[in-house]
Amino acid sequence: MTQLPVVKHILAANESLAEENRALLRRHGIFGLNIMASPGAGKTSLILATADRLPAGLRPGVIEGDLASSIDADKIAAKGIPVIQINTGGNCHLDAPMVGNALKHLPLAEIDLLFIENVGNLVCPANFALGSDMNVVVAGVPEGHDKPYKYPGMFAAAGAVVLNKADMIDVFEFDADYFRRGLEMVNPTANLFVLSCKTGTGVPEWVQWLTAQRG
Amino acid sequence: MTQLPVVKHILAANESLAEENRALLRRHGIFGLNIMASPGAGKTSLILATADRLPAGLRPGVIEGDLASSIDADKIAAKGIPVIQINTGGNCHLDAPMVGNALKHLPLAEIDLLFIENVGNLVCPANFALGSDMNVVVAGVPEGHDKPYKYPGMFAAAGAVVLNKADMIDVFEFDADYFRRGLEMVNPTANLFVLSCKTGTGVPEWVQWLTAQRG
Numbered sequence: 001m002t003q004l005p006v007v008k009h010i011l012a013a014n015e016s017l018a019e020e021n022r023a024l025l026r027r028h029g030i031f032g033l034n035i036m037a038s039p040g041a042g043k044t045s046l047i048l049a050t051a052d053r054l055p056a057g058l059r060p061g062v063i064e065g066d067l068a069s070s071i072d073a074d075k076i077a078a079k080g081i082p083v084i085q086i087n088t089g090g091n092c093h094l095d096a097p098m099v100g101n102a103l104k105h106l107p108l109a110e111i112d113l114l115f116i117e118n119v120g121n122l123v124c125p126a127n128f129a130l131g132s133d134m135n136v137v138v139a140g141v142p143e144g145h146d147k148p149y150k151y152p153g154m155f156a157a158a159g160a161v162v163l164n165k166a167d168m169i170d171v172f173e174f175d176a177d178y179f180r181r182g183l184e185m186v187n188p189t190a191n192l193f194v195l196s197c198k199t200g201t202g203v204p205e206w207v208q209w210l211t212a213q214r215g
Numbered sequence: 216m217t218q219l220p221v222v223k224h225i226l227a228a229n230e231s232l233a234e235e236n237r238a239l240l241r242r243h244g245i246f247g248l249n250i251m252a253s254p255g256a257g258k259t260s261l262i263l264a265t266a267d268r269l270p271a272g273l274r275p276g277v278i279e280g281d282l283a284s285s286i287d288a289d290k291i292a293a294k295g296i297p298v299i300q301i302n303t304g305g306n307c308h309l310d311a312p313m314v315g316n317a318l319k320h321l322p323l324a325e326i327d328l329l330f331i332e333n334v335g336n337l338v339c340p341a342n343f344a345l346g347s348d349m350n351v352v353v354a355g356v357p358e359g360h361d362k363p364y365k366y367p368g369m370f371a372a373a374g375a376v377v378l379n380k381a382d383m384i385d386v387f388e389f390d391a392d393y394f395r396r397g398l399e400m401v402n403p404t405a406n407l408f409v410l411s412c413k414t415g416t417g418v419p420e421w422v423q424w425l426t427a428q429r430g
Contacts, residue, residue, distance in 0.1 A: 039253045039337045039366060040358025067338065069364045090368055092307065092338035120365070121338055122254045123282065123307035142357035142380065143255025149284045150335070151254060153305055165357065171386070 017096035021131025039120030061111035148182030232311035236346025247347035254335030276326030363397030
């Protein structure tokens with residue numbers, strides 16, 4: 001979107017509230033992840049697969065962002081994980097005020113690792129800081145290997161990139177080298193994890209790395 | 216996004232320019248389609264599969280919208296189809312001014328059916344009229360059967376919905392009835408086509424219907 005003055009003002013206000021969220025998480029010793037992806041790439045599946053494999057003593061919590069519905073939050077709640085659903089009512093991304101409100105309703109003393117699942121959108125969420133410690137971008141093999149070239153802003157903003165549905169690489173004739181080169185072009189320092197939430201392949205390596213990042 | 220006055224003003228200005236595009240297409244007897252979908256659902260594949268099967272005398276043209284790259288336009292041009300690539304430079308959707316500029320560079324006298332491929336995004340493009348005659352929303356089976364429930368605004372704006380990658384319905388345990396019920400809930404009049412651009416199944420029925428719509 002063209003950088004109108006009012007948009008700049010909104011971004012600055014958002015940044016300031018993101019800092020407040022960051023401080024609140026820090027006070028509670030919570031490591032926060034902003035999970036971003038296209039619709040259906042597997043954000044919720046990644047959260048569930050990760051939560052299932054966390055080492056003892058590392059307790060997950062989730063904020064679910066969607067335009068509408070509580071389909072994802074219901075899946076998380078069914079596992080006994082603390083979760084708040086944000087319905088953005090048409091807004092194409094989460095922002096810091098929404099996350100700040102959601103944090104008031106989570107039992108922060110009982111959470112060590114907070115997954116914030118953003119609205120499914122490979123463009124807009126990258127522009128709005130939430131106060132998390134790391135951006136994780138999830139890409140699904142069926143979406144095609146050209147995504148880093150076509151959506152560079154989102155991949156440039158990632159600390160980690162998870163390539164999900166890796167069990168489908170042959171079925172979709174997915175060129176993993178082409179994907180990797182595209183990612184390196186826009187973000188040479190991003191860590192790439194190739195895994196399948198469905199089969200579990202590659203998930204332990206991702207969880208091990210993530211756990212180490214928390215420090 | 217909150218309906219700030221400035222945003223309302225932009226939408227009104229966009230609507231007025233969309234009317235100009237619509238009038239220009241009408242003068243040239245061109246039927247225009249606004250193709251919207253998540254990243255990687257198969258918008259370009261649908262355009263290519265449709266163009267391949269058009270009856271003689273119905274000449275296609277394409278406007279390609281992407282944040283960056285000319286990957287899709289290159290595929291279209293390789294088939295000898297007139298095409299213009301719009302790089303939005305970060306903008307999460309096409310708008311009427313962008314399309315108006317692109318129309319100046321297309322040989323309108325040689326086009327009967329214009330495909331406008333929007334930026335891959337299941338949220339924002341629905342809010343911006345381009346001057347087309349019909350909105351077509353493409354959903355891919357691997358994205359999951361819950362998309363109409365989670366992205367109602369996009370599906371509500373569709374004249375036709377194409378469910379692509381139908382050859383993957385069993386592989387992804389896709390519940391087509393659940394998808395259909397969700398679509399009917401938000402848009403009872405949308406026409407649904409279940410097809411596979413890869414195998415060609417269902418594509419002739421879609422092309423026949425589309426050709427009839429043009430009148």
